[in-house]
Amino acid sequence: MLTLANLVAGALAVVVALRHHNYELSFWLIVAAAVCDFFDGFAARLLKQQSPLGVQLDSLADDISFGLAPAVVMFDLYTQSSSYYALSEDVMSYVGYLCFIVAAFSALRLAKFNIDTTQGEEFEGLPTPANALMLMSLAMIHQSGDVTLYQEFILLLCVAMAFLLISPIRMFALKFKSFKLADNKLRYGFLLASLLIIIFFAKYSVVAIIVLYIVLSTLRWIVLPRKK
Numbered sequence: 001m002l003t004l005a006n007l008v009a010g011a012l013a014v015v016v017a018l019r020h021h022n023y024e025l026s027f028w029l030i031v032a033a034a035v036c037d038f039f040d041g042f043a044a045r046l047l048k049q050q051s052p053l054g055v056q057l058d059s060l061a062d063d064i065s066f067g068l069a070p071a072v073v074m075f076d077l078y079t080q081s082s083s084y085y086a087l088s089e090d091v092m093s094y095v096g097y098l099c100f101i102v103a104a105f106s107a108l109r110l111a112k113f114n115i116d117t118t119q120g121e122e123f124e125g126l127p128t129p130a131n132a133l134m135l136m137s138l139a140m141i142h143q144s145g146d147v148t149l150y151q152e153f154i155l156l157l158c159v160a161m162a163f164l165l166i167s168p169i170r171m172f173a174l175k176f177k178s179f180k181l182a183d184n185k186l187r188y189g190f191l192l193a194s195l196l197i198i199i200f201f202a203k204y205s206v207v208a209i210i211v212l213y214i215v216l217s218t219l220r221w222i223v224l225p226r227k228k
Contacts, residue, residue, distance in 0.1 A: 010065025067106025
């Protein structure tokens with residue numbers, strides 16, 4: 001039920017974006033999907049109801065909510081935006097379909113995750129919920145008039161985020177085996193920084209937190225092999 005609620009929330013986010021161009025409501029629907037995505041695994045473990053069906057269904061739901069929905073929002077935002085360089089509208093209208101690389105690479109990311117046994121304590125590539133929340137948040141900020149996203153930037157952003165999804169960068173997970181400070185310095189530091197960002201930069205907090213997560217994970221990925 002929770003997994004299907006995740007999927008339905010993602011589907012509704014698509015409808016809201018295409019029919020009403022309401023990116024704020026789409027964003028909150030994806031937040032709801034992310035909450036369901038978090039608690040479905042928790043509930044399955046608590047009720048001892050884990051199954052191969054649940055694993056596959058979870059990924060299918062995630063691709064709708066965290067793959068298709070942000071791609072649709074970016075595409076809709078693209079059609080509502082203008083070209084910074086005033087390029088041909090005919091050319092730009094066709095190029096805009098590149099936004100759906102986000103949906104395609106999200107599916108690839110989720111499929112890789114399902115068969116990769118090394119991603120229990122960390123992730124390889126950016127998790128799809130983080131990618132979706134960042135893109136949706138940017139669309140919402142644009143619609144509020146606080147930033148202006150031109151078509152060229154939207155395309156570059158979609159391509160960059162899509163490649164982060166399938167990148168080899170090992171990104172830390174917020175999973176605590178213990179609550180000792182020595183074992184969780186990075187996690188506690190990230191959570192503290194995220195809290196400060198929310199307090200002082202509320203409107204931009206989602207984007208800032210995910211950028212911080214990407215930067216910290218990348219630095220960790222570069223430094224840790226050298227230590228070993």
